[in-house]
Amino acid sequence: MSVAAPPARRAAGGRRRREGRAALLFISPWLIGFAVFMAYPVLYTMYLSLTDYDVINDPTFVGLENYRELVSDEKVTLALRNTFIYTAMAVPAQLVLSLALALLLQRAGRAAGFFRTAFFLPKMTPPVAVGVLLLMLLNGQSGLLNEFLGWFGINGPNWTTDPDWVKPGLVVMSLWTVGSSVIILLAALQEVPDELLDAARVDGAGWWGRLRHVVLPIISPAIYFIVVVDTIASLQSFTEAYTAFFGAGNTTYSNDAALFYAIYLFQQAFEFLHMGYASAMAVLLFGIVMVVTAVQVMLSRRYVHYTGGPR
Amino acid sequence: MSTLDRAGEVGPTTVPPLVEDEAVTPPAPAASRSRRPRGLAARVFVTVALVVMTVAFVYPFVWLISASLKPRSDVFDNRLIPETLTFDNYVEVWNAAPMGAWLLNTAFVTVMATLTVTLSSALVAWGFARYRFRGRNVLFGLVLASMMIPGAATMIPTYLIWDSLGMVGTLTPLWAGNLFGTAFYIFLLRQFFLGLPPELFDAAEMDGAGHWKVFWHIALPLTRPALVVVALFEFQAAWTDLMRGLIYLRDREDFTVPRGLKSMLDQFGFGGEWHWELVVAASVIATLPMIVVFFIGQKQIIQGVASTGTKG
Structure with a gap:
């Protein structure tokens, strides 16, 4: 009723x-x-x-x-160290290269589409194939990279075997797949208003001054986005290094210098079936990602300029 | 889940709707699209730098294809044109590995993953975009927050779920998670739906169209450009994924191409050094479909990637 x-x-x-x-x-x-x-x-x-x-x-x-075991596990320490060192090298290197490429593309005129395709295409490559290319192109004896360095009289290192050069080698290879950062930065660069640049030019700012004081502040949200995404991805980096340096088959091989945290976690979970221990590792990784992201959010308040408010 | 592996990790603050036939970013009124340098020296520098970088980015592909057409002993001669040209490696790969089965498996997983994630994400995105309901903002906040969770934090229980369903060793775990939508795509499609005029749907409802009809016959067709972007992203992600193949696939015949390629590296010793030439040929087979997909969907892929980073 x-x-x-x-x-x-x-x-x-x-x-x-x-x-x-x-x-x-x-x-x-x-x-x-x-x-x-x-x-x-x-x-x-x-x-x-x-x-x-x-x-x-x-x-x-x-x-x-x-967790007690985790703290005293030397391999966890090693894996964390490897991962942090790789991230600290890869993220800035990728950012600088992709910014340089985006600035070049912006000045490419009519052929920009062609160059843009060239820079983006590697991003489509399966990471396993990127790992294969790493083993081939960065091979110490006969790899293409060292042959190229040889033209300039540089005796290239053993990127794939020397423990000191394995991580730099992974960074070099990761530079090949910066395509999406280039596209994102290019889109941001095209939003920089001409009259601001002209005003800076009138005030006597050179190329570097305009970049430093006009362009970079305006595109800082895009840079921030790329740094956050690349950092999180690098901290979880797995496939390229696992493909190139870890194997279980006819031959079991591994390379401590390339032991990333995600690789050790995967091994603990699915190769050794230490699911409890691997879960503790996962919780720790979760915590690290949260802390790193929180720090980046705090830093962004100081360095990232959002102009014009939300549209 | 990974969309071109970067896009899926974190959501940008806002994404402008993807509109068909619009350039990478709609130019702000005063912004110029391209800045040709003024001086001759600067022009020469830019051109030389662009050409050098292009060679650096394209050459690994050229090297790979060229190496795959060389006999084993010549793989590392780094010649652009093979001294002895041979297609034996491709024939040999077909004999040494069940490459045909791998390609079929990957195609199946990729198609299923793409279809299911596109449809389910569109459904969910529409629910969030069209309707107001209690708890909507909290739930959508959860969608965004879930993008921050590292895959490792869910990997083990997810495996245990598929194991308890008896699905380990089958291809199902490689795509069926996509039935439930993916946060990043939901976010992307919701932005697009919000850009459509709601009057259109109100009018259709006035005319007596049901909720489903409005979604299926009016909203979805209008969203085609964004659906294409989602489909292309997922196609690439599903085709190239190794991790799930490692976790869930057991028998060699059931492998996907990336998983199979990894198994060849293992099988041929220390990263494949006993049979470089086969590994190289298999790498070409794994990569080529993605190159084709890129050239088919180039405009949408570039547009989609550009929009993931712009703060509107």
Whole structure:
């Protein structure tokens, strides 16, 4: 038994209820996916990190034992060190190169499309094939890179075997796939207004002065975006290094200099079936990514200029 | 999930709607599209630098294709034109590895991954863009936040789920997660839907069209350019993914091309050094479809990538 509401309001209420139901139906795939493949796995990873688990036997609760082991595991220290060193080299190197390429593209005139294609194309290459190219092109004895360096009298290092040069080699190879950063920076550069540059020129600013004081501040949101995305990607970097330096087959080989955190985590989880320990490693990685991102957000307040407000 | 592996990691603050037939970015009124340098010296410098960099970026492809057409002993001679030209490596790859099966498996996974993620992400994006409902902003905040979660944090329980469903060793785990949409694509498509005039859909509803009809017959066709971008991103991501192949595939016949290529490196010892020539040929086979896809969808891919980084 219901009290009659004014017809218009009842209709509106009914409509809203129907809309709510429709909305729920539309977003239900994500709701299910989020619950099953995101929220539950994250929580279960946290639980597993407190257990000993080898997939075959049930998990046994061990408290913080995995974390204690993690702190004293020299390979974890090594993997973290490798990952941080790689990230600290790769992110700035990729940024400088992609900015240089974007600045060149902006001045390319009518042929810009052709050059843009050339710079972007490597990004389409499967990372496994990038790993293969690394082994081939950066081979110390007969690789193309060292042959090229030889033209200038430089005796190139053993990029793929010398522990001191493995990470720089991975950085060099990663420069080949900066294509999407180039595109993003080029799009940002094209938003820099001409009259600002002309004003700077009238004030006597040279090329570098205009870049430093006009262009870079204006494109700083795009630079910030690239730094954040590349940092997170580098911290989780896996495929190229795993392809080139780790193998399990007829021959088992590995290279400590290329042992990234994601690689060691993968080995612990799926090669040694130390699922509990690997989960603790995953929780630590999650924490590191959060902290690094939080620091970057804080830094962005100081260095990133959002002009004109949200459009 | 990874879209051209960078785009999927973090969402940009806002993304301008992707509009068909518009250049990479709509130029701001006073911005010039291109800046030709003024002096002759500067022009020469720019041209030389562009050509040198282009050679550096294209040459690895040329080297790879050239090496794949050389006999084993010549792979590392670094000649542009093979001294002895041979297609034996490609024939040999076909004999040494179930390359045909790998290609079929990869094609199946890639097509399924692309179709499911495009449709499911569009559904969810429409739900967030079209309707107001309690908790909408909180839920959409969760969509954005989930982009920050590293894959490793969900990898193990996800494996256990597929294991308990008896799906480990099949191709299903490589694509079926896409049935539920992917945060980055949901975000991208929602931005696009928000750029469409709501009056259009109101009018259709007045005329008695149901929610589904409005979505399927009006909204979706209008979103084609953005759907194409999502499909191209996912096509590339699914075709090139190695990690899931490593986790879920067991038998050699079930491998995808990237997983198979990795297995060849293992099989031929220390990164494939006993049979470089086959590894090189297989790398060409793995890469070529992506080059074709790029040239087909070049405009949309470039536009899509440009829009991921612009803060509107």
